[in-house]
Amino acid sequence: MADYDYDLFVIGAGSGGTRAARVSAAYGARVAVAEEYRVGGTCVIRGCVPKKLLIYGAHFAEDLRDARKFGWAVPDDCAFDWATLRDNVLSEVDRLNKAYTTTIESSGAEIIHERATIAGPHEVKLASGRIVTAERILIATGATPHVPSCPGHKHGITSNEAFHLDSLPKRILIAGAGYIANEFAGLFHQFGSHVTLINRTDVILRGYDEQVRDRLLQISTMKGIEFRFHAEFRGIEKQADGSLMVEMTGHDPIEVDCVMFATGRVPNTGGLGLENAGVEWDEKGAITVDADNRSSCDSIFAVGDVTNRVQLTPVAIREGQAFADTFYGNKPTQVDYDCIPAAVFSHPPIAGVGLTEGAAREKFGSVKVYQSDFRPMKNVLAGRNERALYKMICEANTDRILGLHMIGPDVPEILQSAAVAVKAGLTKAAFDATVALHPSMAEELVLLK
Incomplete structure (x- = not known):
């Protein structure tokens, strides 16, 4: 039996990595988790949780207007303060970050607050230069927003930065037509921004039922959200007053105060050192794994968005649980991907x-x-x-x-x-x-x- 520093080394403390780490440790494995940013991952820190809290806040825009018909004397000048909502949401994110950290540590796993990369089939290199060894390595580094390569793309933001805006833009252009684009379109519209959504095709929410997505398009248009289809970026130019002039194919240029890219997410595998252990990935950068989450290297596994199978938090959690049950709980388990419910928290x-x-x-x-x-x-x-x-x-x-x-x-x-x-x-x-x-x-x- 080889002498390793750990039985399991997890890279990434998001939903899938956290579940795999704490359950494996509870089964008695010696576990370490490396996280270079904050414990909790995309969902908790910069994804579904803070976004859902913003969505709750946005609902009050219509609810307060509707309340008058139900007898409530809501003043016409009922004001909204973005900074209050933003700071309260970020405070909740801080609380959840601490809760996730406590959950991992209370299971007996060790958290290493450093970037980690693959140095070999059983070796991990930390940002400090230290090399640690593990019988198994689990990659759970998630995905990151895709940013189109067009002139001036540096002037745009992604969903990551949307939670930290100093102020709400009066005019925002959102690129994309998936769930992130439509959710933030509804959010910013309810907060009072003029929203323009552009997409390369004329289809929103590809993969969802056609009648349902057409109904959302109809309602969104009636609310005042502007859609520009068959539009691709030509460039973004920052003007003297700080506004952005956006040129696109098929449409006139548009002046906005903010451009947000919501054009999909790509697996976080860049610079991870996969080649050092013969770990294979596909054309999108996703790690290819089998039904037991095992990569082309027998000792290295992957779960969650980094595999690009189903980019949903509950799926990553199930994959992390299945990994721990299979290899440390003596309960071989594989995830059933059939009939997975999904939601778009649009408006x-x-x-x-x-x-x-x-x-x-x-x-x-x-x-x-x-x-x-x-x-x-x-x-x-x-x-x-x-x-x-x-x-x-x-x-x-x-x-x-x-x-x-x-x-x-x-x-x-x-x-x-x-x-x-x-x-x-x-x-x-x-x-x-x-x-x-x-x-x-x-x-x-x-x-x-």
């Missing part, structure tokens, strides 16, 4: 699980589609015309539910329970046999026609 939000209508027709040919297109009760009294849409896609012969896709208030909260039914392979009859919970938006799921 209004989207949620879906299983096959979209298009994907279901392509796979099964004949399908049945049930839906409800309705105006939520709160919107009716508030005088808001915004409509919700729920869709259920079923296999034609068996009525087994293949997918559920929704847009409307609180749909991520509603879908989580419904996703269990889809994962379990239930049929529409099971929903039909369930008594509606009235009055609620969720009851539409058992009343679909």
Whole structure:
């Protein structure tokens, strides 16, 4: 038996790395975790958690206006202070950073606050120059925002910097059409910024149900968000007054105060030293792994966004748990990637699980589609015309539910329970046999026609 400094060395203390480290340590392994920035990773420090807190804050823009119809004397000059929300959110991030640190340390794992790179199949080199050895190395370095290479790209920001803005821009251009772009478009719009979203194609939220994403486009446009499609950057020029002049293909130039890139995320493998251990990666820089998270080097593994399988925090956590269970808990486990629910915290939000209508027709040919297109009760009294849409896609012969896709208030909260039914392979009859919970938006799921 080789004499190593550690049984397991984890590079990256995000969601996947933290779960793998603390569970492995709880099983009795000697574990070290290297983190060059802050414990918690993208989700906790600069992703879904602070973003969701900003989304809660943004909701008050419409809620306060709606409140007047419900009898509340909300003043017309109800002001919003960005700095207050920003600082409160960052304080919560600080708390979570400490909580994650405590969680790892209380499990018995050691945290090393340095950058770590691969020096060999069993060797890790720290930024201080120290070399440590481990029987197994787990890479959980996540992903980072992609920045297009165009003249003046240095003048733009990414979602990382959006949480730290000194002030809100009066005019912001967001590049991209995925979930990050649409979420921040809704956020900045509700905070009072004029938002222009540009995309290389004319499709937003590729991979989501076509009807649902078209509904979001329609609602977003009605709210005042501007979309420019078939547009690619030609350049960004900073002007004397600090504003940015953006030139793009297919459209006139536009003057804005901020440009935000939301054009996808790329795996954090640059300069990691993968070649020193023969670890293979694909054309996007993602580490290629098997079902047990093992790379092309037998002693090196990877979980989370750095593998570019499914870039979702709960998936990274499951992969970290499966790794620990398999190699230190004597419970061989592999992650099931089928029927993973997903949400876009746009305004209004989207949620879906299983096959979209298009994907279901392509796979099964004949399908049945049930839906409800309705105006939520709160919107009716508030005088808001915004409509919700729920869709259920079923296999034609068996009525087994293949997918559920929704847009409307609180749909991520509603879908989580419904996703269990889809994962379990239930049929529409099971929903039909369930008594509606009235009055609620969720009851539409058992009343679909």
